Amino acid sequence: LRKLAAFLRRRSSAPYPPGPIPKPLIGNVLDFPLVNAPEKYLEWGQKYNSDLLHAEVFGKHIIVINSLKIADELLERRAKIYSDRPKIPLFELFGWQGNVASMQYKEEWKYCRRICQQNFRPDAATKYWPLQVQKVRAMLGGLLNSPEDFDAHNKKLNISIPMASMYGYEVDSLEDPCVLAADESLLLGGSLLLPGGNFLDIIPALKYVPPWVPGAKSVQIAAKVRELTEAVQTIPLEFAKNSVLNGTASPSLVSDMFEEKFRTGISKEKEKAVENIAYTVYGAAADTTISLTTSFFYYMVKFPEVQKKAQAEIDRLLGMKRLPEPEDRPHLPYLEALYRELMRVAAPLPFVLPRATTEDDYYDGYYIPKGSTVLPNVWAMLHDEERYPDAFALKPERFLDESGQLNDDDRILAYGFGRRICVGRHIGSSTIWLMMASVLSCFDIGYAKDENGNDIEIKDDYEEFGVFRHKAKFQCSFTIRSEDARRLVMNPN
Numbered sequence: 001l002r003k004l005a006a007f008l009r010r011r012s013s014a015p016y017p018p019g020p021i022p023k024p025l026i027g028n029v030l031d032f033p034l035v036n037a038p039e040k041y042l043e044w045g046q047k048y049n050s051d052l053l054h055a056e057v058f059g060k061h062i063i064v065i066n067s068l069k070i071a072d073e074l075l076e077r078r079a080k081i082y083s084d085r086p087k088i089p090l091f092e093l094f095g096w097q098g099n100v101a102s103m104q105y106k107e108e109w110k111y112c113r114r115i116c117q118q119n120f121r122p123d124a125a126t127k128y129w130p131l132q133v134q135k136v137r138a139m140l141g142g143l144l145n146s147p148e149d150f151d152a153h154n155k156k157l158n159i160s161i162p163m164a165s166m167y168g169y170e171v172d173s174l175e176d177p178c179v180l181a182a183d184e185s186l187l188l189g190g191s192l193l194l195p196g197g198n199f200l201d202i203i204p205a206l207k208y209v210p211p212w213v214p215g216a217k218s219v220q221i222a223a224k225v226r227e228l229t230e231a232v233q234t235i236p237l238e239f240a241k242n243s244v245l246n247g248t249a250s251p252s253l254v255s256d257m258f259e260e261k262f263r264t265g266i267s268k269e270k271e272k273a274v275e276n277i278a279y280t281v282y283g284a285a286a287d288t289t290i291s292l293t294t295s296f297f298y299y300m301v302k303f304p305e306v307q308k309k310a311q312a313e314i315d316r317l318l319g320m321k322r323l324p325e326p327e328d329r330p331h332l333p334y335l336e337a338l339y340r341e342l343m344r345v346a347a348p349l350p351f352v353l354p355r356a357t358t359e360d361d362y363y364d365g366y367y368i369p370k371g372s373t374v375l376p377n378v379w380a381m382l383h384d385e386e387r388y389p390d391a392f393a394l395k396p397e398r399f400l401d402e403s404g405q406l407n408d409d410d411r412i413l414a415y416g417f418g419r420r421i422c423v424g425r426h427i428g429s430s431t432i433w434l435m436m437a438s439v440l441s442c443f444d445i446g447y448a449k450d451e452n453g454n455d456i457e458i459k460d461d462y463e464e465f466g467v468f469r470h471k472a473k474f475q476c477s478f479t480i481r482s483e484d485a486r487r488l489v490m491n492p493n
């Protein structure tokens with residue numbers, strides 16, 4: 001009956017886009033891929049001969065976009081109705097509703113986005129360069145002292161930059177209480193968000209079940225996530241506030257806000273927005289850059305000829321006399337092409353972040369209902385064999401012309417689309433670029449060896465965790481390239 005009523009309510013008899021036939025009540029729940037989702041949706045596209053796909057879960061509509069042409073039409077040109085995010089009731093239970101990336105397309109989001117743009121646009125983002133240089137160089141020291149811990153050094157780099165820039169908070173170790181709470185909350189929260197992970201989203205009334213009721217496991221996990229989230233938000237916030245009061249604050253988004261608050265006063269709206277942005281940036285910046293930089297190490301081992309070419313270009317410019325600086329970027333086209341190629345082949349968010357439609361819409365004769373969840377399969381777009389032949393290979397040359405200069409394919413689709421495109425992309429880009437340049441200038445990245453001196457193979461598998469895609473754990477080696485390089489790492493300034 002519900003289906004009939006929904007059908008009658010529809011303004012048009014246009015069909016939904018093609019896709020698997022939904023079963024009564026549950027829809028396509030059983031059809032949804034649990035692993036390798038981007039690849040599976042590409043297979044759906046071939047099976048149903050369409051780059052726009054439709055599926056249904058308990059009456060909710062899911063639209064998958066596999067082609068750039070359709071993504072551009074819907075997410076860029078029709079941005080007015082494709083810029084919302086799906087409402088996920090769990091986020092409120094987790095205390096994640098202040099996350100700017102998941103906010104509805106309303107005034108609160110617009111206000112936060114404006115503050116982000118003021119601080120993260122290209123000319124403003126240069127203020128983070130000294131911090132990025134300092135943290136990347138600390139990482140080089142870590143790689144020299146304990147190369148086997150490269151994962152930890154990389155994680156520390158990519159957490160310490162957002163924490164210092166947002167709160168002036170120094171992350172000295174990965175055992176920091178804030179880092180531990182963030183890790184655990186993501187792990188627990190992520191487990192409930194995975195398909196089949198819980199019933200709270202399907203039966204929202206369950207959230208009123210008190211945590212002590214036997215069997216209310218999802219509710220208990222959600223309560224724990226909320227408690228951890230509060231810690232992640234409160235610890236650095238209190239730190240920033242106290243450092244302003246003590247006169248020990250270093251410049252950061254939150255401490256600057258407190259300075260202004262104590263000096264002249266600010267609106268409640270601004271205070272809340274800055275708190276939300278700082279908290280969002282921790283998650284948005286850390287996991288994405290960790291994913292990409294880990295892929296960088298993996299690809300450098302697998303494609304040593306690419307590594308050598310990038311090193312040769314850096315050596316020609318710097319002659320091992322100094323470490324790379326952000327200002328060197330325009331003079332290293334091959335390295336820039338490598339950055340673009342890594343963002344293509346190893347996009348950390350294969351579906352960017354889900355969108356929701358705010359009005360009924362039609363594309364190519366198909367009906368897209370208001371309130372649909374839209375998944376742009378950017379992974380499929382970036383592995384399109386017509387646009388990128390031999391799409392799984394690492395070939396920075398794709399982004400160079402015959403004279404070795406960059407071509408005009410400079411759009412980084414891994415940062416998303418339209419009005420919700422990643423607002424921190426210039427900061428992410430400069431962190432990643434500087435890290436790549438600095439590590440390549442000082443270290444050879446290769447296979448780790450077993451006790452007999454043989455290469456330890458690296459599997460090519462990736463893991464998906466919630467919306468993220470990460471290279472599965474692997475070992476590799478970092479060998480200092482020369483005595484000059486050693487001196488630079490030990491005395492970076």
Ligand code: HEM
Nearest residue numbers: 101284285288289352353415416417420421422423424428
């Ligand atoms: C490799 C690095 C990064 C990648 C691949 C990445 C990717 C993305 C993607 C795909 C989205 C969603 C875009 C869409 O819906 O179309 C996003 C949103 C966002 N990103 Fe990033 N990001 C990165 C780094 C950063 C950094 C360093 C920051 C902060 C300084 C940041 C802050 C944000 C924020 C606040 C949003 C939410 C935007 C909104 O909903 O309006 N990201 N990012």
